[in-house]
Amino acid sequence: MGRTLVLGLGGTVDYEVRWDARVIGSLAARFGIRRRELTTTAPIVDERSLVVTILAFVVDGAGGERFVASSDVVKRFADRFTTEITLGGTGVRAGIALDRLGIPSVQHLVSMDDHVRRLMPPSISWVSSAAEDTLDPHLIVQYPAGTVIRFDDGEIVSPSSNRLIFANDPPNRRMAISPELGEALTDAGAFLVSGFNTMQDEILLERRLTDLDAALVQLPADALLYYEDAGFYVRRFARRIWAHLLPRIDVYGMNEDELQEYVDRPVDLLDASDVAAALLAVQRLIPVPALLVHTQHWAIAVGPAAARHRTALTSAVQMAATRFRLGDAFTAADFEATALLPRSARGEDVVAGVERKIAGSVGVPAFRIDTAMPTTIGLGDSFVGGFLVVHAPVREPQP
Structure with missing residues (x-):
């Protein structure tokens, strides 16, 4: 507790396109979709x-x-829209959220370019395995609820807002581990591991996990290891992760999309019985001290150590909600103001129901936020940053 926060394993440069239903519709017509x-x-x-x-x-x-x-597909599509260049990756966005509260972190990066040097907050330092500068942007598409796309043979209307990520990122697929990571971990109070989900070479994945095992020897025994699933490109690779890391993972996080992939069925996120059944099924599959699922309605942790993370869970939901309503441009005061907002009544019902059904489970309902321009990009990453707030270095009071 109170030591360095080390966040990894790979960062990205993101091309965030401003949604334009007319452009999407014209492309659908042009391509005869x-x-x-x-x-x-x-x-x-x-x-x-x-x-x-x-x-x-x-x-x-x-x-x-x-x-x-190909990254060329990403760049060509992004050129059709108003696009903002930002930094992404679970660790980086979590670090940016922490920076908004004045909390420093150390990043493990696998790629580097001038965008990273320009946009990384001064409070964030890094170790990197990159041997040279490269740029393979991730396309981030954020669409609003109720958006209408017209085709030649009809139209579609989105039932809710959400975000999509498309990428071809060789450095993140290779996920080389920096030899400096072990030293960075020696004074860590918490270590975030995420990013293996993008790898597609099973032999290389095994090598990287072995490299990570070697670095973890220097992680203090009392440090928190938080693993964020993030959705595997090759689903069976998750079992490779479990073989190496399950004995060391303290908190294993995922969102509703990943939850439903693991149970291989749709889950009614507003039905406590259905949610409880899914959580128990995944807990049997991934037996960690605390299995954590975060969604737009609630965040719930199950497992023998879940109860000890209630404060962190509350902070995590608050951080994600703050980003949802304000994007990256928020302050510590905005973060505190979020705590005063009303909660989702349906989320409260699910949390109460799951806590009755699963002994030792803890949950926090989402906030009820009405905004015309929600930010759905990076909410899970900001959630992780909020969770790690309680493990942040203790700051000395200013004179």
Whole structure:
């Protein structure tokens, strides 16, 4: 407690496009896309297949992350929109959220370029495995609830807002571990591990996990290890992670998309019985001290050590809600103001129901926030940053 926060394993440069339903609709018409061909599972090999995938997510109001055959597809699509360049990756966005509260962190990065040097907050230092500068941007598409896309054969309307990520990022696929990581961990109070989900070479993954095992020898025994699932490109690779890290993981986090992938069925997030059944099923699959699922309605932790994380869970939900309503441009005062907002009544019902059904579980309902311009990008990352606030270095009072 109260020592350095080390966050990893890979950062990204994100191209955040400003949603424009007219541009999307014109692309659908130009490419002759029909509603019946919408799918989230087909390979994304060109701009047409990218638009097909985006529309398939929009029709369900779902979020997700997908691999693209070439970064050129990402760049070409982004050029059609007003685009903001930001920094991403779970560790980096968590660190940016912590920075807004004046909390420093150390990042482990696998790629580097001038955008990273320019945009990284001064409170964040880093170790990096990058041997040279590279730029392989991640496309971030954020769409609002009620957006309408018209086709030649009809239209679709999104039932909710969500975010999508598309990328071809060789440094993050390689996920080289810096030899400096072990030294950075020697004084860590908490270590965030995320990013292995983008790897696609099983032999290389095993090597990286072995490298991480070696670095973890220097992590203090009482330090918190938080693992964020983040949605595997190759689902079976998760078991490789578990074989190496489950004995050391204290908190294993995921969102509702990943929860539903693990149980292999839709989960009614507003039905306490259905949620409890899904949580128990994943807990049996991933037996960690605290399994944590965060959604737009609630965040709930189950497992033998779940109860000790109630304060961190409260802070995490508060941080995600602050980003949802204000984006990155928030202050410590804004963070505190969020705590005064009303809670989701339906989220409260689910939390109460799950806490009755699963002994030792703890939950926090989401806030009820009405905003015309919500930020759905990076909410899970900000959630993780909020969770780690309680493990932050103790700051000396200013004279």
